[in-house]
Amino acid sequence: MRKTKTYMDKLMGGKEFRRRFDEEYQNLCIGEQIARARHHAHLTQAALAKRIHTTKSAISRYESVDYNGYGLPLLNKIAKACGTDLRIVFTAKRTKNNSRAVTL
Amino acid sequence: MRKTKTYMDKLMGGKEFRRRFDEEYQNLCIGEQIARARHHAHLTQAALAKRIHTTKSAISRYESVDYNGYGLPLLNKIAKACGTDLRIVFTAKRTKNNSRAVTL
DNA sequence: ACAAAGGTTAGCAAATATGTTAACCTTATA
DNA sequence: TATAAGGTTAACATATTTGCTAACCTTTGT
Numbered sequence: 001m002r003k004t005k006t007y008m009d010k011l012m013g014g015k016e017f018r019r020r021f022d023e024e025y026q027n028l029c030i031g032e033q034i035a036r037a038r039h040h041a042h043l044t045q046a047a048l049a050k051r052i053h054t055t056k057s058a059i060s061r062y063e064s065v066d067y068n069g070y071g072l073p074l075l076n077k078i079a080k081a082c083g084t085d086l087r088i089v090f091t092a093k094r095t096k097n098n099s100r101a102v103t104l
Numbered sequence: 105m106r107k108t109k110t111y112m113d114k115l116m117g118g119k120e121f122r123r124r125f126d127e128e129y130q131n132l133c134i135g136e137q138i139a140r141a142r143h144h145a146h147l148t149q150a151a152l153a154k155r156i157h158t159t160k161s162a163i164s165r166y167e168s169v170d171y172n173g174y175g176l177p178l179l180n181k182i183a184k185a186c187g188t189d190l191r192i193v194f195t196a197k198r199t200k201n202n203s204r205a206v207t208l
Numbered sequence: 209a210c211a212a213a214g215g216t217t218a219g220c221a222a223a224t225a226t227g228t229t230a231a232c233c234t235t236a237t238a
Numbered sequence: 239t240a241t242a243a244g245g246t247t248a249a250c251a252t253a254t255t256t257g258c259t260a261a262c263c264t265t266t267g268t
Contacts, residue, residue, distance in 0.1 A: 033192075034194070070175070072134075073172065075176075084197060086194060088190070091188060092188060
C-alpha cells in the first residue's frame with residue numbers, strides 16, 4: 001500500500017530497465033541453478049564434465065552469469081548428470097504487481 | 105494399491121522404454137507448448153515468425169514432435185512474442201510412484 | 209476446379225554453440 | 239615456497255542450429 005514512488009521505484013519501472021533486467025535475470029538464474037544442482041550432487045565442474053564427456057571450461061561457461069546461448073541438449077545432459085529434472089514451461093505473463101503465474 | 109503388474113506395467117517399467125519415453129515426452133511437450141501459446145495469442149506460424157524476424161518453417165520445426173535442438177535465445181523470443189513467460193527450472197527427480205517434485 | 213491460408217518438409221549457406229587446449233587465478237595444505 | 243584442487247577465461251576448429259527458399263500437402267471458400 002505504498003502511496004509515493006521512491007527513486008528506485010521510478011528507475012525500476014522504466015521499460016528499458018525492465019527489459020534488460022528480465023533478460024539478465026533469466027541467465028543468472030540458469031547459471032546459478034546449474035551450480036546449485038551440481039553442488040547438490042557433490043560434483044566438481046571437472047567431475048560433472050567427465051560425466052557428460054566434455055571439459056570443465058564448458059561447465060564454467062554454462063555457470064557464468066553473462067552466458068546467453070544455452071542449448072537444451074546440453075542443458076538436459078547436465079541436469080541428468082546432476083540427478084535432476086529439467087523443466088521447461090510456458091506460463092502466462094506475471095501481472096504488474098507480480099502476484100501469480102497461471103499455466104496456459 | 106494394485107497387487108499384480110499388468111503387461112503394460114511391465115512394458116513401461118523397462119529402463120530403455122522409460123529413458124526413451126522421457127526424452128520424447130520432453131520434446132513433445134515443448135513443441136506442444138509453443139503451439140498452445142501461439143494459438144493462445146491468436147497467431148499463425150507465419151505471423152509469429154514475422155514478429156521474431158524469421159520464417160514459418162522455423163516455427164514449424166520448433167513445433168515438430170521430433171525436434172531436439174532447442175536453443176534458449178529462440179525459445180525466449182517465441183515465448184515473448186506469444187505474450188508468455190518461459191520458465192526453466194531444475195527440480196529434484198520425481199519419485200518412482202511419480203508423486204511430487206521438489207525444487208532444489 | 210481454382211485459389212488462398214495454414215502448415216510441413218528437404219536442402220543448403222550462414223550464424224552460433226560446443227569441445228578443447230592452454231594459460232591464469234585463488235585457496236588450501238604439506 | 240611449492241603443489242594440488244577448483245574454477246575462470248581466451249582463442250580456435252568443429253559441430254550444430256538457424257534462417258531461408260522452394261516445393262508440397264490439406265483444408266476452406268469462391
